[in-house]
Amino acid sequence: MNRITELFQTKLHSVLNLYFTAGYPTLNDTMPILEALQEAGADIAEIGMPYSDPVADGETIQQSNQIALDNGMSLKVLFEQLKGMREKVQIPVILMGYINPVLQFGIENFCQKCQEVGVDGMILPDLPMDEYEEEYKPVFDKYGLLNIFLITPQTTEARIRRIDEISGGFIYMVSSASVTGKTSGISDEMEAYFNRVNAMNLKNPRLIGFGIKDHETFTKASEYAAGAIIGSQFIRVLQAASDIKTDVVEYIKSVKVG
Amino acid sequence: MTSTEQHKGQETAFAVNAKGYYGKFGGAYIPEMLHPNVEELQQNYLQIIHQADFQEEFQNLLKNYVGRPTPLYYATRLSEKYKTNIYLKREDLCHTGAHKVNNTIGQILLAKRLGKHKIVAETGAGQHGVATATVCALMGLECIVYMGEIDIQRQAPNVARMKMLGAEVRPATSGSKTLKDATNEALRHWINNPVDTHYIIGSVVGPHPYPDMVARFQSIISEEIRSQLLEKTGKENPDYVIACVGGGSNAAGAFYHFLDELDVKLIAAEAGGHGIHSGMSAATTFLGKPGVLHGSKSILMQTEDGQVVEPQSISAGLDYPGIGPLHAHLWDSGRAKFYAITDEESIEAGFELTKLEGIIPAIESAHALSVLKYLNAEANETVVVNLSGRGDKDLATYMKYL
Ligand SMILES: Cc1ncc(COP(=O)(O)O)c(C=O)c1O
Numbered sequence: 316m317n318r319i320t321e322l323f324q325t326k327l328h329s330v331l332n333l334y335f336t337a338g339y340p341t342l343n344d345t346m347p348i349l350e351a352l353q354e355a356g357a358d359i360a361e362i363g364m365p366y367s368d369p370v371a372d373g374e375t376i377q378q379s380n381q382i383a384l385d386n387g388m389s390l391k392v393l394f395e396q397l398k399g400m401r402e403k404v405q406i407p408v409i410l411m412g413y414i415n416p417v418l419q420f421g422i423e424n425f426c427q428k429c430q431e432v433g434v435d436g437m438i439l440p441d442l443p444m445d446e447y448e449e450e451y452k453p454v455f456d457k458y459g460l461l462n463i464f465l466i467t468p469q470t471t472e473a474r475i476r477r478i479d480e481i482s483g484g485f486i487y488m489v490s491s492a493s494v495t496g497k498t499s500g501i502s503d504e505m506e507a508y509f510n511r512v513n514a515m516n517l518k519n520p521r522l523i524g525f526g527i528k529d530h531e532t533f534t535k536a537s538e539y540a541a542g543a544i545i546g547s548q549f550i551r552v553l554q555a556a557s558d559i560k561t562d563v564v565e566y567i568k569s570v571k572v573g
Numbered sequence: 574m575t576s577t578e579q580h581k582g583q584e585t586a587f588a589v590n591a592k593g594y595y596g597k598f599g600g601a602y603i604p605e606m607l608h609p610n611v612e613e614l615q616q617n618y619l620q621i622i623h624q625a626d627f628q629e630e631f632q633n634l635l636k637n638y639v640g641r642p643t644p645l646y647y648a649t650r651l652s653e654k655y656k657t658n659i660y661l662k663r664e665d666l667c668h669t670g671a672h673k674v675n676n677t678i679g680q681i682l683l684a685k686r687l688g689k690h691k692i693v694a695e696t697g698a699g700q701h702g703v704a705t706a707t708v709c710a711l712m713g714l715e716c717i718v719y720m721g722e723i724d725i726q727r728q729a730p731n732v733a734r735m736k737m738l739g740a741e742v743r744p745a746t747s748g749s750k751t752l753k754d755a756t757n758e759a760l761r762h763w764i765n766n767p768v769d770t771h772y773i774i775g776s777v778v779g780p781h782p783y784p785d786m787v788a789r790f791q792s793i794i795s796e797e798i799r800s801q802l803l804e805k806t807g808k809e810n811p812d813y814v815i816a817c818v819g820g821g822s823n824a825a826g827a828f829y830h831f832l833d834e835l836d837v838k839l840i841a842a843e844a845g846g847h848g849i850h851s852g853m854s855a856a857t858t859f860l861g862k863p864g865v866l867h868g869s870k871s872i873l874m875q876t877e878d879g880q881v882v883e884p885q886s887i888s889a890g891l892d893y894p895g896i897g898p899l900h901a902h903l904w905d906s907g908r909a910k911f912y913a914i915t916d917e918e919s920i921e922a923g924f925e926l927t928k929l930e931g932i933i934p935a936i937e938s939a940h941a942l943s944v945l946k947y948l949n950a951e952a953n954e955t956v957v958v959n960l961s962g963r964g965d966k967d968l969a970t971y972m973k974y975l
Contacts, residue, residue: 367748367880368866370760371604377747389878414602415865419879440604441865445592465605469767474608492606492767 318407318435319461319484322358323520323541330542331533331571332359332522333549334411336379337396338388339365340553345396346403348553351560353406355567360404361438361544364390364412371440373496375547379554390420394428401433407484409463411438422451426458436461436484448481465489468508472515479517488512488521488540496547497526501535509539530573545570587832587899587908593781596905598872598898601780602865606764610772611780611868613687618782621686622679622789634678635793638711639668641675643794645801645957650929657950660811661932661960662798664823671935671962672791672823673704677773679790681708684771691715691770695745695759697724697752697819698890698937699731700962701775706740716740719758721751724889730966749883752819752893756867776820777897780868784825784897791826798957799830806955813950815840816959817940818857818911819890821897823961828909838910840948841900842940844886845913855884856913857896858904866894871901887916887970888936890962912947914940920974923964935962936970 322330333352337345345362352360365380365388372380400408410429417425417439429437437460442451447462455462461483466475469492478486490505491497512521523536524544536543549566556562593599593615601611621627635641643663652659664672677694684692692714696702702718709716718735722744725732735742748754756778763772777784777791799809814831816824818841831837846854854860857872864873866881874882874894886892896904903909914922923939926932934942938961950956964971 368753368757370757370867371606371764373761381747384880391878413865415873415875415881416879418864419862419875419877441602441868443601443603446600446602467606467608469609470605471609489606493765494606494761 317459317461317484319359319409322407323485326358327520327541329537330358330522331567332361332542332544333357333567334361334363334544334546335549335553336363336365336376336383337393338383338386339379339550340382340556342386342388343396344559345393346400347559348563349400349404349408351563352567353404354560355564356571357406357567358542359407359409361409361411362393364393364410364416366413366416369413371494373494373547375496375550379550390416390425394432397432397434407435408433409436409438410434414439414442422454426454426460429460430458434460436463438463438487440465444477444481452481463487466512467492468505475512475515475517479519482519484519485541486517486519486521487544488523490523490525493525495525498528499526500532501526506539513539530570533570587902589781589785593785595899595902597863598870598901598905599781599784600870601868602870603780603868604764606767607760607780610763610767614786615782617687618683618786621683627682627686630682631679635675639674639678640666641793642797642801643667645798645805647805648930651926654929655945655948655950656952658955659945660802660955660957662794662827662957664794664959664961665932665934665938665963669700669704669707670965671700671704672794672826673701673775674707675793675826676775676787676790676822677701677704677708680771680773681712681714684714684773685712687771689769689771691766692773693717693719693759693762693766693770694773695752695755695775696720697755697892698888698935699724699728699735699966700890702740702742703731703734703738705773706735706738709740710738717743717762719743719745719755719762721745721749721755723750724752724755727970728889728966751889753881760867776822777825777899778820778867778869778895784869784899787822788825788829788899791822792829794823794826794959795828795830798827802955810834810837811957812954813838813840813948813956814959815842815941815944815956817842817891817937817961818896818900819844819893819937820895821900823959825897825899827957827959832908839903839908840944841903841909841911842914842944843911844888844891844940845915846885846887848915849913853885854913855886855892855894857894858911859913861895869898871895871898872904887919888940890935890937891940912944914943918943920971923971924974932960933964934960935964936967938962
């Protein structure tokens with residue numbers, strides 16, 4: 316069974332998903348970070364595939380993308396690094412990134428490589444739903460990969476229902492209309508939006524992302540969803556890390572326990 | 574100079590389809606955060622544009638504010654030199670000095686009808702930024718313009734104009750620090766300000782419906798060319814229409830009413846930079862492959878890994894690694910022929926027009942003029958060159974070659 320599906324069958328509370336950029340801070344940090352995440356008790360690892368023009372991302376993730384590219388990261392290199400990943404890492408792994416590098420790699424080739432190394436799903440924020448259903452979904456299905464869509468406070472109910480229909484694993488509930496890296500916390504307005512979505516009885520669980528950074532925000536988000544996603548703050552931790560393993564374990568502990 | 578001509582069957586339908594595609598190109602490849610705004614535009618733009626009061630206001634401003642119709646000028650000495658009949662469509666005489674204002678007038682009227690009271694835009698040469706700042710001043714709307722740090726330096730007069738017009742010019746400091754990055758920043762700004770802000774994109778790029786919407790606002794150029802040619806020559810159709818292509822808005826406007834007139838040869842001039850094999854070029858159809866940037870699928874200069882390549886051109890307005898999806902389709906179908914014009918060639922053409930006709934063209938437009946020497950048009954043929962803008966902003970660059 317797909318590891319994301321399996322995870323949510325047993326755990327629907329305080330699921331912690333960490334995003335990091337492949338090849339950052341240095342080219343070969345990808346696997347050490349994955350292993351540290353598993354050891355620290357993260358539930359899902361989301362590996363960013365760096366792109367030259369990440370329009371949905373704020374400065375922190377933009378810079379990590381640029382540094383990773385300068386370090387020599389590419390999909391080819393990433394799949395090389397992830398070979399043998401499943402001998403060491405059992406938690407679900409998602410690849411997150413923009414559609415263009417995936418298109419150039421070739422959709423079929425990409426999905427096949429994902430299956431080979433043991434990737435479970437994808438977040439491709441600039442892949443439109445119609446194109447996904449018509450051209451991509453059959454290939455994703457063939458290789459057992461789930462596609463995770465985003466919703467925002469402005470997404471209409473009808474559209475959320477359609478996203479729920481074609482999503483697999485979970486729905487990425489963006490906390491506010493913004494690029495990544497905002498640190499505003501969770502407002503009353505956001506709570507109303509979370510409650511509205513919760514009342515819809517969707518088939519997919521939700522994880523809340525954007526603005527989650529510490530124990531307080533993680534705990535709060537977990538009250539309104541199956542858990543949360545931390546991105547920019549984790550990149551900041553990695554940027555400042557003197558020892559990846561120690562610092563990742565310590566940070567995740569601080570998020571989970573306080 | 575290099576040129577390609579592809580012939581892949583007969584394509585006569587060059588209009589966008591319901592999903593925003595021109596053939597294989599187009600669509601709306603946007604993150605969910607932009608979906609409500611883009612969908613609002615998709616669902617309303619045609620209906621708003623067709624409203625009588627919109628048309629009345631639009632046409633009135635084009636006439637009395639922009640100064641349309643712009644002349645179609647028979648360039649006698651240039652025609653003598655190239656032994657054919659050359660007409661210049663004088664978009665350089667538009668208020669603010671380029672064709673860009675046709676689009677910004679249209680979009681600001683649309684934005685007002687959508688209840689938006691803030692405007693964000695990107696700019697390369699600064700012409701679109703100035704045209705946006707101008708209509709914002711005219712309508713009393715707040716205006717933020719993102720401009721690459723490098724472009725801010727090489728297009729200083731336009732930066733000053735935008736500031737005087739009350740716009741806030743924000744430097745884009747990421748990536749190549751030019752038009753591509755300014756566009757990224759404008760998109761991010763729109764993501765962060767979805768409710769009260771309209772994004773006035775400056776060319777026929779971006780997610781559907783922008784390419785079609787901008788082409789419609791610019792289509793006034795070919796509408797006028799047709800009636801002016803009829804009046805001057807007794808025929809609506811020229812043999813050639815030549816325009817430069819950055820994103821492709823002036824070309825889309827100049828081609829629009831000729832797209833299905835297959836006897837009219839459409840010619841696009843891209844920025845060859847130092848030459849297409851120099852690694853310093855912006856000639857997208859020569860160097861690019863199908864890809865997705867800024868919300869649409871088109872032809873894109875990119876590495877094998879799908880990372881966008883930083884383009885290079887003497888002309889800030891053509892310094893863009895993609896082209897609009899309509900142009901990708903015109904190229905792919907063979908409907909238009911593309912030339913890559915080097916920096917040097919464009920400067921020569923700029924000086925030539927100045928000496929022969931007393932008109933200093935924008936360096937962007939000089940790329941289109943540069944095609945004349947490759948055309949070998951017959952003595953009885955008619956050539957229209959879209960003179961998209963004037964060269965005042967480029968004087969510092971021209972002076973280096975004097
Ligand atoms: C005078 C002029 N011509 C052409 C362009 C290129 O834009 P487009 O290809 O959209 O016409 C610009 C852009 O700044 C411009 O200022």
